[in-house]
Amino acid sequence: MTSPVIDMHVHSNNSDGRESVAEVFAAAAAAGVTTLALTDHDTTAGWAEARELARQHRIGFVPGIEVTTRARVVDADGEVRRFGVHMLAYLPNPNNVALAEALRVSVESREVRLREITERIAADYHLSWSDVLGQLTDGATPGRPAVADALIANGHFEQRGEVFDKLFFKGSPYYVPNTGVPETIDAIRLIRAAGGVPVIAHPLSRGKRPESPSDFPRQHFLDMIESGLAGFEAHHRDVEPDVAQWLVALAKEFDLVITGSSDYHGADGKPNLLGEHTTTPEMLKRILDQGQGSVPELVG
Ligand code: AMP
Ligand code: FE
Ligand code: FE
Ligand code: ZN
Numbered sequence: 001m002t003s004p005v006i007d008m009h010v011h012s013n014n015s016d017g018r019e020s021v022a023e024v025f026a027a028a029a030a031a032g033v034t035t036l037a038l039t040d041h042d043t044t045a046g047w048a049e050a051r052e053l054a055r056q057h058r059i060g061f062v063p064g065i066e067v068t069t070r071a072r073v074v075d076a077d078g079e080v081r082r083f084g085v086h087m088l089a090y091l092p093n094p095n096n097v098a099l100a101e102a103l104r105v106s107v108e109s110r111e112v113r114l115r116e117i118t119e120r121i122a123a124d125y126h127l128s129w130s131d132v133l134g135q136l137t138d139g140a141t142p143g144r145p146a147v148a149d150a151l152i153a154n155g156h157f158e159q160r161g162e163v164f165d166k167l168f169f170k171g172s173p174y175y176v177p178n179t180g181v182p183e184t185i186d187a188i189r190l191i192r193a194a195g196g197v198p199v200i201a202h203p204l205s206r207g208k209r210p211e212s213p214s215d216f217p218r219q220h221f222l223d224m225i226e227s228g229l230a231g232f233e234a235h236h237r238d239v240e241p242d243v244a245q246w247l248v249a250l251a252k253e254f255d256l257v258i259t260g261s262s263d264y265h266g267a268d269g270k271p272n273l274l275g276e277h278t279t280t281p282e283m284l285k286r287i288l289d290q291g292q293g294s295v296p297e298l299v300g
Contacts, residue, residue: 147163
């Protein structure tokens with residue numbers, strides 16, 4: 001019996017990963033991953049193929065989605081803050097009408113946003129909308145990585161990370177917010193209503209976190225928990241140790257799930273390596289027990 005390597009957050013070219021589902025599974029097999037959740041942004045397009053490949057490779061498969069959401073938090077001083085939150089949804093029913101409609105609207109608004117970003121960048125760089133489309137697999141969820149890939153293809157940059165650092169920093173003239181995505185609390189309810197298990201992806205990740213743990217937004221987390229949040233992806237390269245510790249304590253307090261994952265985007269999509277952070281079998285079992293909307297492909 002090999003020891004379990006459970007990676008609960010992986011992307012393919014059905015969203016912004018640079019590898020096909022087949023390439024992802026081959027890489028997962030080579031990396032010794034024993035269970036993998038495919039969690040492309042706002043789509044379930046890769047699930048059917050992943051199920052087949054999971055059987056072939058004898059790797060466990062958990063169907064998932066990384067749902068783009070926008071939080072609306074009222075601070076103690078009455079100020080409203082809005083920021084993006086990625087919500088992993090494990091085992092939701094892909095045919096649930098409300099969830100499917102929310103994802104459709106979200107993907108549509110991503111495209112509007114990406115066109116606007118492309119237009120702004122095209123004023124300063126050699127770039128067209130068809131260059132961007134050329135970087136997207138048919139039916140894939142559009143995102144800024146496709147713009148980055150087009151700029152790389154046109155010779156402006158070498159790496160996605162470089163484009164994010166130089167063009168997509170906070171306050172950049174090329175920054176356009178995504179307005180068509182569900183509010184975080186609503187997304188949690190939608191996912192639960194579709195039989196899914198909502199787990200926040202890389203909470204308070206690098207660059208988004210308050211500096212001091214005394215400023216961590218506890219009330220915001222309590223509101224999400226009350227709405228049905230199942231847990232936190234505390235073990236992820238973008239979640240710093242003091243944040244992870246805070247999340248683990250919060251999970252203990254409310255008996256929630258803690259996961260760990262790579263957030264793999266292909267060999268040269270991001271530096272994240274398959275299996276670099278993992279989830280325990282106990283935690284996976286708790287997710288499988290709660291997930292009612294679709295079925296996993298389990299090994300053995
Ligand atoms: P979008 O979906 O348009 O909001 O773009 C966000 C996506 O860009 C995330 O899901 C990441 O996969 C990717 N991303 C963000 N920062 C970086 C980076 N520094 N290097 C490579 N990819 C990144
Ligand atoms: Fe991504
Ligand atoms: Fe994410
Ligand atoms: Zn991700």
